[in-house]
Amino acid sequence: MNRLLTLTMMGAAFAMTASASVQAQDDETVRFGVDVPYEPMEYRDADGNLTGFDIELGNALCEEIGIECEWVVQGWDGIIPGLQSRKYDAIMSSMTINDDRREQVLFSDPYITPPSAWFIPTDSEIDDVSEEGLDGFTIGVQRGTLQDNYATDMYGDVADINRYDTAEDLVLDMESQRADIAFLDFPVGKATLIDNEEYDYQVIGNMITEPKEYFGDGFGIAFRKRDEALAERFNEALETLRDNGTYDEIYDKYFSM
């Protein structure tokens, strides 16, 4: 523990000056618990190898810190107990930071807020997603999602909001022209509307991750509470990857059209 602490302080000192890379001993390995599949965050490719945004970013972070990464697949229900019983040292598995979990684990800084996006048919007459632009149109959302809350508060006065139990019901009503525009988790919308050959849809406007009160604090890496030093090293590495463009590279790979 002390060793880690010293290392971190040294690392922090380095980071302040020039190079943010922290040297660690070669034999040090961090094991990540991950629950698959959850596309595009973590899943297996055609060859059965783990891949996804979390996996790539996690590996890049370890490389930056100069340690080895291992991934341990663990079901979601037991993922926090597994951390506490030392099956692995951290969880990087699309875990939303919230106060209930903060009681149990220590979170890194958020490394992503999963984006939401607007989807329209390619022949739609909607050309912007401002309040005026959606005046009189019907917005489809999944009931009870953060997109539902956002759309209700921002557009509830000018547009109709149709709430569906599943994304599939929403797609059906988009196809039959009962709903004009969908506001969904980007990965969900991409999987159901964009990647589906039968349909002709596109994203309009930017990916939306703000304001925080609707879209949350985002996903964090979870550590055991006493591993503050380790968490700090990952926070610094994350900062470096954001600065040197590696983060954007990985982000664009999974979250751009």
Place this chain on the structure above:
Amino acid sequence: MQALSEWFTELLADNTIFTAQTLGYYGSGLVTTVQLVFLSLIIGLVLAVPLAIGRSSQRRWIRTPIFLYTYVFRGTPLLIQLYLIYYGVVFFDGIQETWLWVLLEEPFVPALIAFTLNTAAYTTEIFRGAIKATPRGEIEAARAYGMSRRLMMRRIILPSAFRRALPAYGNEVIFMLHASAIASVVTIMDLTGAARFIYARYYAPFDAFLFVAAIYLCLTFAILYLFRYLEKRLLAHLKPLEQ
């Protein structure tokens, strides 16, 4: 009175769920539910009377199609009927270009059609049973007076059948009110839709659903009271004489 209103204001000030906005959702949900149930019951009733007469006809070619209709609509869940009518219509190519689409685009009309067809099927069977149970003596008396079949139906059979059907029909009305809770699956913001919205918004299932259950109870109470009044008036002749 003043104390009561102060108490109520305090009660509202103390919670984050039942604000003016969410009560507005419940209010418009109540209106939607009552409209949907009331309209489907009225139209269903109007359809059910001739159907019930046809259903008890001697002629097979009249009787059988009506039997098939009631069999299908009583034999499948209302939720499935609603899905089929709401999502099914869009599989007719080009329906968006016809005048029908004006009606079918909004979820209200498809739901109204599903509920009406469903309640009409049940009501038809309730009336058919009541018509069949007409005492022979009444029919023989009508014949003895030389009434035509049509006149006998209008003056004797139907009035007495309606009276007999009243308690069973009261049940059907209450069932319909409760069945309407599924309307929210096709995006209608009825009472249940409002409750589900508020549940999801505030993560408070208990408060949201308990409140809406209380509203349904009030509605049911009103229906019970109405039917008790009707039974008292219309079935007075069947009451045992007071000692």
